[in-house]
Amino acid sequence: MKLAIVGCGYVANMYRLTLPLHPQLTLVGVFDRDADRSRKMAELCGCEDYASFDKLLADERVELVLNLTNPSSHYAVTRACLEAGKHVYTEKPLAMDLGEARQLVELAKARGLALSSAPCTLLNEAAQTLWKALRERQVGDVKLAYAEMDDGMTHLMPYQRWINEAGVAWPAVDEFATGCTVEHAGYVLTWLCAYFGPAKSVTAFSSRLYPDKVAGESPDNSAPDFSVGCIQFVSGVVARLTCGIVAPRNHTMTIVGDEGVLSVDDPRSDRSPVRVQKYLRIRRKMLLNPWRRRYPMVGLHHKQVKYRGSQRRDFCRGIAEMAEAIAQHREPRLNALFCLHVNELTLQLNNAMENAGTYQMTTTFDPVEPMPWAQSPAEAGAAR
Numbered sequence: 001m002k003l004a005i006v007g008c009g010y011v012a013n014m015y016r017l018t019l020p021l022h023p024q025l026t027l028v029g030v031f032d033r034d035a036d037r038s039r040k041m042a043e044l045c046g047c048e049d050y051a052s053f054d055k056l057l058a059d060e061r062v063e064l065v066l067n068l069t070n071p072s073s074h075y076a077v078t079r080a081c082l083e084a085g086k087h088v089y090t091e092k093p094l095a096m097d098l099g100e101a102r103q104l105v106e107l108a109k110a111r112g113l114a115l116s117s118a119p120c121t122l123l124n125e126a127a128q129t130l131w132k133a134l135r136e137r138q139v140g141d142v143k144l145a146y147a148e149m150d151d152g153m154t155h156l157m158p159y160q161r162w163i164n165e166a167g168v169a170w171p172a173v174d175e176f177a178t179g180c181t182v183e184h185a186g187y188v189l190t191w192l193c194a195y196f197g198p199a200k201s202v203t204a205f206s207s208r209l210y211p212d213k214v215a216g217e218s219p220d221n222s223a224p225d226f227s228v229g230c231i232q233f234v235s236g237v238v239a240r241l242t243c244g245i246v247a248p249r250n251h252t253m254t255i256v257g258d259e260g261v262l263s264v265d266d267p268r269s270d271r272s273p274v275r276v277q278k279y280l281r282i283r284r285k286m287l288l289n290p291w292r293r294r295y296p297m298v299g300l301h302h303k304q305v306k307y308r309g310s311q312r313r314d315f316c317r318g319i320a321e322m323a324e325a326i327a328q329h330r331e332p333r334l335n336a337l338f339c340l341h342v343n344e345l346t347l348q349l350n351n352a353m354e355n356a357g358t359y360q361m362t363t364t365f366d367p368v369e370p371m372p373w374a375q376s377p378a379e380a381g382a383a384r
Contacts, residue, residue: 001025001323002061006053006077007068008032008041011091013166014315015066016045021303022320031056040166053077057084064089064114064326066319070171071178075100078115082107087114087326089319092186093343094336096178101343102363105336114325116332117339120318122190124270125299128374130255130262133295134195135370135379138276139257145196145239146254147188147267151180154245155213155225176213179223181206181243181350187267188241188253189342190334194368196237199345199361204229204352209246229349243349261288262295270313271297298374337365 001024005012008030019025029048032038042049050056056065057080065081067074067090075095081088082104094117095101108115121127134142155176162170175183193199206227213222226244233239251266260278275292303314318334325332341363348359370379 001063001319001326002028003064003066003319004028004050004056004059004062005030005041005066005068006032006056006081007070007073007091008034008037008166008168009068009070010164010168010170011315012041012068013164013168015068016041016166018314018316019045021314022316025316025320025323028059028061029056037166037168044166053080057081057086062086064319064323067091070174071096071182075104078104079107082111082113082115085111085113087322089116089322090118092118093182093346094339095343096182096347098344098347101340105340108336114322114332115336115339116318116322116334117186117343118315118318119186119190119268120315120321120334121187121267121270121313122194122368123317123321123333123371124313125297126264126267126270126272126274127191127194128371129274129295129298130191130253130264131195131370132298132374132376133262133274133276134255135376137257138260138295139255139262139278140259142196142255142257143237144256145192145237146252146256147192147239147241148250148252149180149184149188149241149243150247150250151184151245152247152249154180155210173214176222176225179350180225180245181227182223182346185227185241185243185346185349186342189345190338191253191267192231192233192239192241193338193342193345193365196233196239197235197367198233198341198364199231200234201232201358201360202229202345202348203358204349205356206350206352208353224350224353227349227352229345229352231345241349263292268313271300273297299371301373333368333371335365337363338368341365 027047030041031050064087078088206224228242231239253264255262263275266272274295280287322332344363
């Protein structure tokens, strides 16, 4: 599968460094409105530096476009790519407006093109291991999940020094304007939706606790820096998700069953351990065993990903799985309807400052299949 990148900002470097893990993907060229960034990325990747976006769209070699532009540009860039007959994998979200996200899904379907969105951490070892434990009912019947996506006082951190290997600085103003919920909720929502199916409703609250995060920035341009939502899934499971850049760093996910608890330290890390704690019945009490047993990790044949910063994940898994799906004439696991559903949940959590209360979901999706290497022999046989 031959692909091109639009947008050579901070995150593009993470895709660049993990792309070699997938030799079935070939990067043809890159484009960015900043000519220096585009030229630098092309040099690092050994590929073409397109003189314009139109040049990229006109290149018949390009089958798939990786949209790494600012979230406010996702809709326009993805739409242009789909209209040019290209499959699209975009950074999260599909669009900052639900109506525009729907248009993209409809356009992709009408053109017979694949459309998918980050994050792709659902495809990693930690997510697939946790999912396997759930399917095996390691903690019995599950009705409740808690998830945290707190990253500490980001605006007080020395983010001016966050410069990647490509020489690009972390885009503080854009990050704060987009908001931590849009940036981070998907890491948890993709897992929860795959495990428990479509959401029925979400009751959310969000707030802007620190409006003046960057000198010279308009406070009105700053998105909520705290959000919390309770999600009711059609399956009957309820999940509580907190996102923020104020409270101390905490990325834990906890899934509660009637026989025990499953937990993972960080859904953003490909190999974050999955642990099982069982309930103990002692006389008249039921206590959670303080000993947390590690559940065996699946998929350890995949290479470990390491590069500068706190990220420890393969950004290109989703593109590789999408390319495989296109070749096999099937839907990607992170297909357009699944991504649209996650997009709707994310926007409702983020926009709760203006639209608080209980929101009834309007989108849905078909069940997602686990990765083949994470399925038991019985599951693999049933899938065939």
